[in-house]
Amino acid sequence: AQSVTQLDSHVSVSEGTPVLLRCNYSSSYSPSLFWYVQHPNKGLQLLLKYTSAATLVKGINGFEAEFKKSETSFHLTKPSAHMSDAAEYFCVVSDQGKAAGNKLTFGGGTRVLVKP
Amino acid sequence: NAGVMQNPRHLVRRRGQEARLRCSPMKGHSHVYWYRQLPEEGLKFMVYLQKENIIDESGMPKERFSAEFPKEGPSILRIQQVVRGDSAAYFCASSVMAGQNTEAFFGQGTRLTVV
Numbered sequence: 723a724q725s726v727t728q729l730d731s732h733v734s735v736s737e738g739t740p741v742l743l744r745c746n747y748s749s750s751y752s753p754s755l756f757w758y759v760q761h762p763n764k765g766l767q768l769l770l771k772y773t774s775a776a777t778l779v780k781g782i783n784g785f786e787a788e789f790k791k792s793e794t795s796f797h798l799t800k801p802s803a804h805m806s807d808a809a810e811y812f813c814v815v816s817d818q819g820k821a822a823g824n825k826l827t828f829g830g831g832t833r834v835l836v837k838p
Numbered sequence: 839n840a841g842v843m844q845n846p847r848h849l850v851r852r853r854g855q856e857a858r859l860r861c862s863p864m865k866g867h868s869h870v871y872w873y874r875q876l877p878e879e880g881l882k883f884m885v886y887l888q889k890e891n892i893i894d895e896s897g898m899p900k901e902r903f904s905a906e907f908p909k910e911g912p913s914i915l916r917i918q919q920v921v922r923g924d925s926a927a928y929f930c931a932s933s934v935m936a937g938q939n940t941e942a943f944f945g946q947g948t949r950l951t952v953v
Contacts, residue, residue: 758944812880825871826881828880830880
């Protein structure tokens with residue numbers, strides 16, 4: 723069984739300062755990991771994904787994440803927060819095997835507040 | 839190429855009524871997934887369908903919930919005799935193929951309110 727833990731339910735940052743969203747996962751296999759963003763009353767948008775290639779993954783809107791197998795972590799960072807980054811962020815792991823299709827296991831989410 | 843389309847966006851039902859949620863996957867996508875998001879929580883997997891077949895329904899409540907993905911037309915998530923606890927956002931995702939590395943594209947969700 724797989725699981726995802728997002729260590730912070732809320733993160734508050736000032737505009738222009740770095741953002742760090744923490745995520746730890748549990749998986750019996752080599753996982754695929756994703757970060758999705760959800761703006762209020764909107765659907766989910768993929769920020770980036772790790773699929774066993776480079777451990778440092780660059781995504782859209784200046785976000786990046788680093789896969790650390792020894793720490794079972796996949797933290798999301800951005801050097802400088804923008805007001806438009808205020809949203810909820812989900813760390814996600816993909817299930818294994820073709821029979822699972824693309825079944826995803828979500829973390830509980832981190833709500834980001836950006837202060838001017 | 840339109841994205842994943844869900845309708846309605848908002849649905850209000852009285853306790854005991856039926857709710858029907860529709861999802862049209864992206865063009866060329868034959869894999870559909872339904873997720874439920876309760877208030878202040880992450881999304882939870884409900885069911886995975888491929889055209890005319892239910893592949894994995896391990897996340898579906900045992901009663902009142904059903905899903906289908908017919909050969910023609912959208913996927914339908916059906917909730918019979920709704921209760922207040924069914925109030926949630928229901929998201930549909932689709933992918934072009936199976937496999938953990940394949941991106942799933944999400945619709946904007948249907949927000950069900952049971953009064």
